[in-house]
Amino acid sequence: MGVGVNTSQESKTGAFGVVTTTLDQMINWGRTRAMWPMLFGLACCAIEMMSAQASHYDMSRFGMELMRASPRQSDLMIVAGRVSRKMAPVLRRLYDQMPAPKWVLAMGDCCSCGGVFNNYAILQGVDEVVPVDVYVAGCPPRPEQLMHGIQLLHEKIMKEKVFSK
Amino acid sequence: MSNLLSLARKIDDRFPEVVQEIVEFRGDVTVVINRSALIEVCTFCRDDETLQMNRLSSLSGVDYWPEEPRFAVHYVLHSLALNHELRLKVYAPGDHPVVPSLTALWHGADWPEREVYDMFGITFEGHPNMRRILMPHDWTGYPQRKDYPLGYEEVQFTFNYERVQKKKPFTQE
Secondary structure, three states: OOOOOOOHHHHHHHOOOOOOOHHHHHHHHHHHHHOOOOOOOOOOOOHHHHHOOOOOOOOOHHHOOOOEOHHHHOEEEEEEOOOOOOOOHHHHHHHHHHOOOOOOEEEOOHHHHHOOOOOOOOOOOOOHHHOOOEEOOOOOOHHHHHHHHHHHHHHHHOOOOOOOO | HHHHHHHHHHHHHHOOEHHHHHHHHEEEEEEEHHHHHHHHHHHHHHOOOOOOEEEEEEEEEEEEOOOOOOEEEEEEEEEOOOEEEEEEEEEEEEOEEEEEEOOOOHHHHHHHHHHHHHHHHHEEEOOOOOOEEEEEOOOOOOOOOOOOOOOOOOOOEEEEEEHHHHHHOOOOO
């Protein structure tokens, strides 16, 4: 005799059942659960980004298994660190090489607003060259903050309209 | 210290018309020389038996604006064999700062000289590759000059938030 009480749809009817949803939601669900971030470690924020992906914080829980070193295989650019004016055209070029849909996460104070580097050589916010979706504050932000930023981005993507853009 | 001063006097004895000044400050001895004789003095420092300064330890530029001569280039020579360190300094005028290059004597002078050129606009005569090293190649001006604008952005606070926000150069998709 069975002891456990199983109340799921499958056990009652023997079929997998039917789930109704919208296509937008399904596509967005797929996009958020399989994000491929691109390596863009420029300064000390990159250390926190690496540690967010290492075993202790384990960012693959959110469907980000590994970073790609190529922009053509990634859809999320995590800009981690200060961007100099010499680096800015390179960053824009890499952004242009990423296939759509693509998102940008500005990690840390330096690439959000210039941070402590308020001078001629550093870009005062990476939003001067690429459109930023989420800004993560902190100098550098802890891995928890980065993961919070990524979850914010997931929320944003879930609200996107895929076909009626 | 007295040893360093005697070394500096040795240069003075060898090139009496070239050495302008010998300065001692907190144990560092600096020999100020004419920039036209820089290569001869450095060759002497490198090859002389009692000096043997076979390593160019560092090379840097200085801007004394608004004084004249405006620029100076500072060389730190070090002897690996005898372990002593002497500084050389040459001045260059503000309107046309040209200093002879030391790349023929030390290959290690290549990048520091390019950096000084990039930051101060001091040209090194005889350098094989005199172009910018740190800033983008189309950059105008020399950022470490004292009359160069800092180029910082106004910091955004609550009282000026709207005004600064309007001026920000946001990108388009």
